[in-house]
Structures are given as C-alpha cells and as structure tokens.
Amino acid sequence: MENFLFFVALLSASVQAFIGLAYCVSCVWEKESRAAFFSTLQFILMLGLVLALIYLERIGFFSTEAGRLLLILGLISGVVLCVLLMRKTGQNARALEGTRGAIVGDVKRVDERDVVFARNRTIRPGSEQYRAYYAMRPEYEKMDAARRKKGGPLGQPGAIDKPKDRPNIAATLSSQGIALNLSASETYQPAAHPEFKEQRVEISPQEASRRIKGYTLNLGAKQVGITKINPLWLYSKRGEIFRENWEDWGKEIEATHTYAVVFTTEMAFELVGTAPHTPTVIASMSNYAQGAFIATQLAAYVANLGYSATANHLRHYDAALVPLAVDAGLGETGRLGYLMTKDFGPRVRLAAVTTDLELVVDSPVDIGVEDFCKRCKKCANCCPSNSIPLADPTEVNGTLRWKLNAETCFDYWGKVGTDCNVCMRVCPWSHANTFPHKIIRTLISRNRLSRRLFYFMDDIFYGRKPTSKPAPQWARFS
Ligand code: SF4
Ligand code: SF4
Incomplete structure (x- = not known):
C-alpha cells in the first residue's frame, strides 16, 4: 500500500x-x-x-x-x-449573453465622425467639413486644434525614441500602407470574379461557415467567430476618409448585411513587450496589414460565391469591431476597453467581413475576464495618461462597461509618437502563449479561486508595474 x-x-x-x-x-x-x-x-x-x-x-x-x-x-x-x-465555478450570465448582457439603457449608434481618430486624422482645417463638424461639436475644436499644432494628429512619429527610431518607424509605415492600398471601395466591397458572375453557389449555412472559418484561419487568423450583426454596433455616419471620397463623409451607414465573420491576429509578444517604444507600433501596424490582407481576400471569396460582402479593416469600418467580436464568441471586453481573448488576452488586432451569406452563429463566452479585471487593475495603474478607470463598470451610452478615456489616451500617443500599448503589455493575459501560460489561462478562465491566486502570483512574478523589455535584436537601436 x-x-x-x-x-x-x-x-x-x-x-x-x-x-x-x-x-x-x-x-x-x-x-x-x-x-x-x-x-x-x-x-x-x-x-x-x-x-x-x-x-x-x-x-x-x-x-x-x-x-x-x-x-x-x-x-x-x-x-x-x-x-x-x-473545477468550473459559477458562470457569468451577463458575459454569456454577449453585448446584450451589458445593455442597461438606451444605446445610440456612434457617429464615426466623433471618434477621436476620425476627427483628428480626417478633418482638414479650412475645409467645408471642418466648418460643418465643429459647428456641430464645438466642444472638440480647441482640443483638436492644439493637437494639430503639436505636429499633426499623432504628433511626431517615434518621438519617444528620437533620433534613433527611423528604421522602426520606416517598418511601421510600410505595413500601414498595405491597409491603405486595400481601402478602395471596389476592393473592400468586391464584385464576383467575371468567371462566377450570375452563378450564386447554393451552400448550406453549416458548410459555408465551415469553409469560411477554415479559409480565414488558413490565411493566418488566430481565431474566427460568426455573429448576427446587432445594428446598434454599426456606426451611424461615415467619418474616416482616406481616398478623397468626401461625398461619403457624414453619409448614413445602412445595415445591409446580416452576418459578421470576425477574426483576430496575434501581435508579436516580443514587440508588444517594448511598449511604449517604437517596436510596439510595428506589431500594431503589421497586424492591421494582416487583418486587411485576410479580410479583403475573405470578402472576395464570399463575393465569388455570389453573395455580398464588405471587408472591415483599418481603412474601412462600418461597425465597431470589439462588440461584434464579443458577440461572435472571441472573448470578453476588459477593463482596458479592448477585446480580451483566452489565448492572447488583449494582444490581438481585429478585422471582419460582413455579408448576407447565411451562416451559423457562435455563442458569446465567459472566460472570467470581468471577475479578473475587477481585482487586477494593473492596466489602470500602469497607464501613463490615467485613461483607464479604476472604478467598477459604469453606464456608458446605455451599456455597463469600463470606458477608456480615448481623448487622453490619444494625447499620450501624440506625445510619444507611438500607439503606446503599455496597458496591453502589462496585462496578465498578454503573456506569451507557452505551455505553462496555457495551463494558467485554462484555470483562470474556468475557476474563481484560480483567478484570485494567479492575479496575486502575477504581481509577485512580474511586479505591480512591469517595465518594458528590450526589443528583439533586429529592432534594437544601435
Ligand atoms: S494605450 Fe497607453 S495611454 Fe492609452 S490607455 Fe493604454 S496605457 Fe493608457
Ligand atoms: S491588466 Fe488586469 S484589469 Fe487590465 S485588462 Fe488586463 S486583466 Fe483586466
């Protein structure tokens, strides 16, 4: 014995x-x-x-x-x-309802022109749009004018690492160009290939979903999910203009499609680890490029099957993608306002394709994010601009959630000349997806006590305010 x-x-x-x-x-x-x-x-x-x-x-x-x-x-x-x-502990019923579980009041669709990027990137001083917009939203004019004075909407690229940053900023701009090149309307909303015109493929929702998901993963996505589009998450009016298509500015965005195929790409762990320095923007931009690359091909694939499709990526969004991703079962929204996935935490970028092809939808998930974030607060404590709330979720536009202050966050981006990503770097869910971290993620996504234990351990092992790591050799300053 x-x-x-x-x-x-x-x-x-x-x-x-x-x-x-x-x-x-x-x-x-x-x-x-x-x-x-x-x-x-x-x-x-x-x-x-x-x-x-x-x-x-x-x-x-x-x-x-x-x-x-x-x-x-x-x-x-x-x-x-x-x-x-x-053991699996009590489920968060709200999370299992997806974004519906967070709705507590009257939700108004967001006008894309009000998004801090759209205002500061698109509207040119002296233009007709400038006059029209700031007459409608005078509260933003002074703030945006001050930003423009500081060297443009995003400040000086790579300012935090100047004068050594040039090669990393060069890499960033190369990736950024891909999304822009794929933003012509005939590209993000493709017609069927001439060979397939008038030949709609009759395909069951099950088979279409299986093929579309497989194709998306094969193109390099890490996760893919499908949801019916809740029209509340569509922008009400177009605000981002990149190809001088000014007739689109302020145009109503209509709910033409029923389904969204949403996917994530993984941002390189070692580049995000350098945040807020310039290598981290290489990760962001190359992921936006990858998202545009995948979404554009996926939209063309659906069009070639004979159905209507629109690619949503950095240079063309019809909808806010985080709520669509939550409804498609890719994760939950964290304190920092990003999508939190089980395998990579917030260390992902999102893109999507909307379509009228009938598909099988996925269910929202409870991976314990809300419970973990309530205690953790690491992103809020480390945010250099104090843009992440320390308090519990509050009602914002009819939904109960943590609301990132996009204005102060954007100002910090302008100051450092990168997209910062400190919150993403310090998040305990962002660790590399290696075998031991996979075990921890599995435990914290199903068990409350594990969440308490590993939240505490993360502070011991990584510190309450982890510092940035050196860049990989190829992206290091000499
Ligand atoms: S990106 Fe930086 S400034 Fe913005 S919320 Fe995250 S940590 Fe704060
Ligand atoms: S750092 Fe902590 S509080 Fe912030 S999103 Fe990650 S788990 Fe949530």
Missing part, C-alpha cells in the same frame, strides 16, 4: 516540478528576469520535494506509521487543492 501511495506522491511531485521547469524556461525565453528568478526558486522547491520523497523512501520513513500518515495527508491536500483550482 505505502509503495502505491509513494508512487502517486512521487509522480504528482514530478509533474509539478516538470511544469515548474517549463515555466522557468518560458520566463527565460520571454526575457522576464524577475519572473525567471522567482520561477527558478519555485522549481528548486519542487525539485527539493521530489528529492526529499526519494530520500525518505530510501531510509524507510514511509514504512512507519508517521510516514504513511504524512503521505496520505499530502495526497489528500493535493487532490483537494486540484479540485478547488480546476
């Missing part, structure tokens, strides 16, 4: 030591020196336990009454701890 108990105890301790070692290796690979130090200590302790068990067995301690009792108590507490940390 004691042989069996000893074998089980040794096996469990060895599995823990192996996970500890994997975590140690992961921390070194992630260049997380503080976490590497603590994980090495943790591994030494686990290894010590394995060696102690072997030693005690050799000297015959487990054949004694006290030894047997110790083995039994150790195993019982191990099993109890596993059950406590692994």
